[in-house]
Amino acid sequence: MAAPLGTQATALVTGASGFVGGHLVARLVREGMPVVALDSAAPRTPFPAGVHDLRIDIRDHDAVARALAEARPAVVYHLAAQASVAISMREPELDIATNVLGTVQLARAAVAAGVQRFVFVSTGGALCGEPATLPVTEHTPVAPESVYGASKLAAERYLALLLGGSGTALAVVRPGNIYGPAQNPHGEAGVVAIFAARMLAGEPVTIFGDGSQQRDYVYVDDVVDAIVRAATAPPDTCLVGTGHGTSTRAIFDVLARLTGYARPPELAAERPGDIQRIWLDSTRARERWGWQPRTTLEDGLARTVDWFRAHAAP
Ligand SMILES: NC(=O)c1ccc[n+]([C@@H]2O[C@H](COP(=O)([O-])OP(=O)(O)OC[C@H]3O[C@@H](n4cnc5c(N)ncnc54)[C@H](O)[C@@H]3O)[C@@H](O)[C@H]2O)c1
Structure with missing residues (x-):
């Protein structure tokens, strides 16, 4: 049975059918929170029992306003996005409509619905261009040196204003x-998933650049742990990384x-919009x-490979 809508402790997760969204939904469910999952696409594996699954495009103003008014969540975790730098350069309108306008519509609906905390998952890697230090x-x-980075930055700014x-x-x-596990290996972003799946299938692996x-x-x-903390800790804007840079070749x-x-x-050849070096404090x-x-790169990559091995297409 789906969770009843309208409970004040409810968490609404956009982008719930995606890679990070799926992990976040699982964690919130484990913690006993009623969860409303909102995404324009269906999840690749079904949500845990009890999750209220909404198939909504965040570009659809009226549908977003209705969903928020009905769910009245305490927290909105906003992860839905056009999340590929490469696609953002080829289809800027799609990227801006989703990442900027979609975010603005969701934020306005959240305020109208009395949401207490809006957690926006932005980017740490695409805002600064090629950093000097x-x-x-x-x-x-x-x-930003990509449309994706510019749209995430714009979304941050509009959210602060609204x-x-x-x-x-x-x-x-x-x-x-x-x-990590369950990242889409067929997309254009997510080098670990793409490499792991192709290696396990014995297929050629391409590195863009040297x-x-x-x-x-x-x-x-x-x-996910940072995202969950961001819902209750003092509201702020925080970079979430390991502080270490790893080359694509080392990942390979x-x-x-x-x-x-x-x-x-x-x-x-390198792809437009990709930067050379970045790591986060x-x-x-x-x-x-x-x-x-908490997770070392070696452990995380081993867990990821284990998952892809267990879930490889027969
Ligand atoms: N994966 C990364 O390395 C990374 C790094 C930094 C930030 N992020 C951000 O984290 C968030 C989640 O990333 P992910 O890797 O899980 O991406 P993902 O592509 O796996 O998931 C994004 C989800 O958003 C949904 N979506 C896209 N457009 C939509 C729309 N118009 N309406 C409703 N749903 C829509 C997609 O269907 C998908 O399920 C994104 O905001 C992304 O920009 C990701």
Whole structure:
């Protein structure tokens, strides 16, 4: 039976059918929270029993307003997004309609529905462009180099304007590169999932650029922990990463070892909008939210490979 709508302790999760959203829903359900899952797509595996599953596009103003008015959640976790840098460069209108306008509509509906906390999952890796100094902090000047980064930044700014002075407090989570079990290996983002699935299937693996690009890879359970903390801790904007940069080539090598993959990577031209090096200082998340990463890269990659091995298509 689905959870009744209209309970004040309810959590509404947008993007619930996605990679991070699925993990967040599972965690909230484990903690006994009534959950409303909102997404334009169906989940790839069914939600746990009791989750109220809404098939809604956040670009649909009226449907979003109705859903919020009916659910009256205490917390909105906003994860629904066009989440690929590459797609954002090819289809900027789609990216902006989803990530900016969709977010604005959701925020206005949240205020009208008396939501207490709005947790926005932004990005830590796409706001600063190519940073002059590393690690980046919340004080690093913003200068996005992709439409995705620009739309996430715009969404942050509009949320601050629209929620400021309302009864709905805003918390912004800015994660690094999230990886872990159940990430979509068929998309254009999520190098760990793409590499792991292709290696296990014995297929060629492509690295865009020369493999020296570095990112801050943070395990999905750790990011979910930050997102959950952001709902109750003092509202703030916090970077969520490990503080370490890992090259694409190093990710390739560890995954090749874990999967027994013997072929070399195929190298292809860099993609527009991709940056060379970034890693994040999460001191503020530790001080404000009591958050720190718990999963080492080696453990996280091993768990991810185990999951893909167990869920490989027959
Ligand atoms: N995966 C990462 O490395 C990463 C890093 C930093 C930030 N983020 C952010 O975290 C959030 C979750 O990312 P993810 O990796 O789970 O992405 P994902 O693509 O797996 O999930 C996004 C979900 O949003 C849904 N969605 C897209 N457009 C929608 C619309 N118009 N209406 C309703 N639902 C819509 C999709 O159906 C999908 O289920 C996103 O906001 C993303 O920008 C992700």
